[in-house]
Amino acid sequence: MTFQPLLPFSGYSGWTFLKRTMARQQAVQQALPAQRRDEAYFRDRIGTADTAEKLVNDKRLLRIALTAFGLEGDVNSKAFIQKVLEGGTLKEGSLxxxxxxxxxQKLAAAFGYGDFSVPRTMISTFPEEILSLFRTRSFEKDVGTQNNTYRLALNAEREISDLATRSSSEKAKWYSLLANPPLREMIQTAFGLPKSFAAIDLDQQVATLRAKTEAAFGSPDLAQFNDPAKLDALIRRFVLRSEIQDRAGSVSPAATALALLRR
Incomplete structure (x- = not known):
């Protein structure tokens, strides 16, 4: 049995319903036998995966690990993921x-295969650390099967909060945002930018987004979204823009022409 989130409304009303009921819906998902079996398997087996090779050769462990970081689409890219893990993050030129x-980078740092003689998989608290991320991402993934806008919004709430509190420069934060495909899609939609926006010079993209952010929220910096009210306003803007785009896309050119002829 797979989990199907209850999403009786669309648009912003659906988003507010999801947020209001999310804790209860997450509890339902986490109680499902399939979810509990996955978690039990990970707790029981992750300690035996003392090398990156062992992890990638256990597809079930790998799926859970990748899902925890939003990378489940790479579950069949074993050689690539092994190389990412074995390179670690402490060497500047690592993959x-x-x-x-x-x-x-977050995945490689969490597992520590390339950084330490004993990987972090051997730490007693490690299974729960990864499973906490897995639960969050699993819920978002299930939401996304019905409404990808809400999945992007849930992801943005978490990831932008993290970016906002980083000690790196504001420019570096914007680069990180644009390098994250779900965040890029969210921010471009929130500001009504076309997909072709991604093709222009990266510094120009950052300058444009900073200008639009300042016009909308009073500051060009991502640090301001550490304020829950401002973060909520950004997410609301994204969900409403998404709803407008969806409605526009559902109207065929023929219907538009007919409506114009009737005027």
Whole structure:
């Protein structure tokens, strides 16, 4: 039995319903036999995965690990993930550090295969650390099967909060945001930017987004979204823009032409 979130409404009303009922819905998902079996398997087996090779060769462990970082689409890319894990993050030129999507860096750092003689999989608290992330991402993934806008919004709430509190420069924060595909999609939608926006010069993208952010929220900095009210306003803007785009996309050119002829 798979989990199907209860989403009786669309648009912003559906988003507020999801937020209001999320704790109860997450509890239902986590009580499902399939979810509990996955968690039990991870707790029982992750300690035996003392090398990256052992992890990637256990597809069930790998699926859970990748889902925890939003990378479940790479479950069949065993050689690539093994290389990411074995390179670690402490060496500046490692693969995880060079990849634009910093979720790989987080994955490699969490497991520690390339950074320590004894990986973090051997720490007693490690299973719960990863399973906590797995539960969050699993719920978001199930929400996304019905409404991808809500999945992107849930992801943005977490990831932008994290970016806002980082000690790195504001420019570096914006680069990190643009390197994260779900966050990029969210921010471009929130500001009504076309998909072609991603093709222009990266510094120009950052300058444009900073200008639009300042116009909408009073500051060009991502640090301001450490304020829950401002973060909520950004998410609301995204969900409403998404709803407008969905409605526009559901109207066929023929219907539009007919409506114009009737005027």
């Amino acid at each position: 995880a550090n060079r990849l634009a999507n910093k979720q790989y």
